[in-house]
Amino acid sequence: MNILDDLKLQYKIGGIALRVIYWNIACFLISLVFFYQYSGGGFAYPDWLALSSDPNSFLIRPWTFLTYAFFHSSFLHLLFNMMVLNFASQLFLTFFTQKQYLGLYILSAIFAGIVFALSYYFLSYSASIVGASAAIMAILVAATTYQPLMNVRLLLIGNVKLWHITAVILILDLMQLRLENMGGHISHLAGALFGFIFIKLLQNGTDLSIIISRTIDFFVNLFKKSPSTPFKKVHKNYQKPTEKVTSRIVTKDKTQQQIDEILDKISQSGYDCLTKEEKEFLFKAGK
Numbered sequence: 378m379n380i381l382d383d384l385k386l387q388y389k390i391g392g393i394a395l396r397v398i399y400w401n402i403a404c405f406l407i408s409l410v411f412f413y414q415y416s417g418g419g420f421a422y423p424d425w426l427a428l429s430s431d432p433n434s435f436l437i438r439p440w441t442f443l444t445y446a447f448f449h450s451s452f453l454h455l456l457f458n459m460m461v462l463n464f465a466s467q468l469f470l471t472f473f474t475q476k477q478y479l480g481l482y483i484l485s486a487i488f489a490g491i492v493f494a495l496s497y498y499f500l501s502y503s504a505s506i507v508g509a510s511a512a513i514m515a516i517l518v519a520a521t522t523y524q525p526l527m528n529v530r531l532l533l534i535g536n537v538k539l540w541h542i543t544a545v546i547l548i549l550d551l552m553q554l555r556l557e558n559m560g561g562h563i564s565h566l567a568g569a570l571f572g573f574i575f576i577k578l579l580q581n582g583t584d585l586s587i588i589i590s591r592t593i594d595f596f597v598n599l600f601k602k603s604p605s606t607p608f609k610k611v612h613k614n615y616q617k618p619t620e621k622v623t624s625r626i627v628t629k630d631k632t633q634q635q636i637d638e639i640l641d642k643i644s645q646s647g648y649d650c651l652t653k654e655e656k657e658f659l660f661k662a663g664k
Contacts, residue, residue, distance in 0.1 A: 401447055405452075493564045518543060
């Protein structure tokens with residue numbers, strides 16, 4: 378098995394967390410080909426991928442409230458996010474389902490994008506953001522909200538409580554809120570807030586991830602409707618042989634009944650157990 382086959386197998390059996398990581402990596406590789414400015418040494422994402430705080434942009438491109446969460450501004454940005462995502466995903470999926478994971482990732486990205494766009498609009502700032510950090514923070518905070526006292530072993534540090542790790546990351550975001558990349562830190566905190574709300578609502582019996590699950594199921598079933606017509610004919614034809622079999626059973630005559638009894642006797646004790654008369658009867662019936 379070569380590397381490509383191994384990656385395909387991992388993608389197939391790895392679960393939703395690994396697939397989300399693969400999607401982020403794939404988007405980064407695509408962006409290297411189409412959006413990286415080698416002369417300037419950075420990415421120039423178009424307005425139809427990155428999320429802009431300009432209402433004239435995001436109102437006519439509402440999909441950017443989700444697409445921005447799969448692209449990154451640098452390799453280190455991608456690497457750090459995927460490391461934290463892998464860590465947070467393992468914690469979250471210990472307690473919750475893969476559908477809830479995907480629902481939280483998508484909904485938190487949309488929520489954080491809306492908070493970013495509105496914040497910058499009212500502050501009269503203009504900027505664009507990319508990155509999965511907001512959705513990752515939602516997953517991490519969700520796991521922490523549900524199990525804050527879980528022990529986590531960190532290299533060179535040892536065992537710490539999960540809430541300690543999450544608290545440090547949130548404090549760092551708050552400290553950098555007024556510094557460079559303020560929009561990114563706003564979206565991080567918004568994602569964290571959504572993760573907290575998601576778990577609290579779930580504990581009260583409201584699963585927000587159903588919104589995403591039902592939406593995905595709707596589109597999947599929409600594309601599955603086309604081959605439904607031929608199966609109706611197969612279903613109708615299937616009933617006909619059933620009626621014939623029933624008719625034969627009902628109308629069996631005495632001869633057929635004797636044959637069945639002899640065959641049952643053979644299946645239980647073998648052919649040698651038959652009497653001479655039974656052997657002759659079976660021979661004549663088989664002609």
